[in-house]
Amino acid sequence: MDVSGRAVITGASAGIGEAVARRLAAAGFDLLLVARRAERLEALAADLRTKHGRDVKVLGLDVAREDAAQEMLAAAPDATVLVNNAGVGRFGPALSIPAEEQAQEVRLNCESLTRLTLAFLPGFVARRRGVVLNLASIAAFQPVPYFAVYAATKAYVLSLSEALDVEVRGQGVRVVAVCPGPVPTEFQSIAGSPDAHHTPRLARRTPEEVAEVCLKAIRRPRPVAIPAPFHTIMWWFQRFLPRRTVARMAGDAMKKRLAGQGAAPG
Secondary structure, X not given: OOOOOEEEEEXXXXXXXXXXXXXXXXXXXXXXXXXXXHXXXXXXXXXXXXXXXXOEEEEEOOOOOOOHHHHHHHHOOOEEEEEEOOOOOOXXXXXXXXXXHHHXXXXXXXXXXXXXXXHHHHHHHHHOOEEEEEEOOHHHXXXXXXXXXXXXXXHHHHHHHHHHXXXXXXXXXXXXXXXXXXXXXXXXXXXXXXXXXXXXXXXXXXXXXXXXXXXXXXXXXXXXXXXXHHHHHHHHHHOOOOHHHHHHHHHHHHHHHHHHOOOOOX
């Protein structure tokens, strides 16, 4: 697709979001960077303006707010790309994590993403031009014990993205679910999950590698983009196993990770 113009990126202050911002600016996109940590966004925006000469706007905003979509639309009425990257996870036995924290996961990963996607899509459709990239996860393809709510939210993101893509693809618009595996960022320390640097290289990708996949997904959209070929192969094989078996295998792997952190699996 011939998509240029302005990209809106949530969770742009660090990790995958920052890497996507850098890659899209280098590819010629103007940007609207959105995150709660406005000071980080300002520093990133200044760097991108200097390096690439792009028009980079900053919006310090919690995208979980009900009015976030309206503020973002007002700040970027000319947007042609929306990258829903903001998200959170909590690793560990579900019964050991406060229920309200897990409900907040659902609100950010599912509800906020839905509000933003459905707020920007009408303009894209009206102009017959635009791409929504929703950052899901390889965890979206299966139940993941000890990462239960996170995996469930990403399954929602995957399902929603695939369904909406069918609805809008004949109107010059695409919706893509990007499904990375472990990516070394600050996400792991916030989630309390194992350091992604310990994951074998064939299953791990850097933020910059995921950003490159995102750029390719904008230029040549397909419903699902999986950065690591290893995970594509694993997903293909898992389709032939009973879902209960896949869940049990994932649970066993997560128990080992918990044990490696010195935590009781529950």
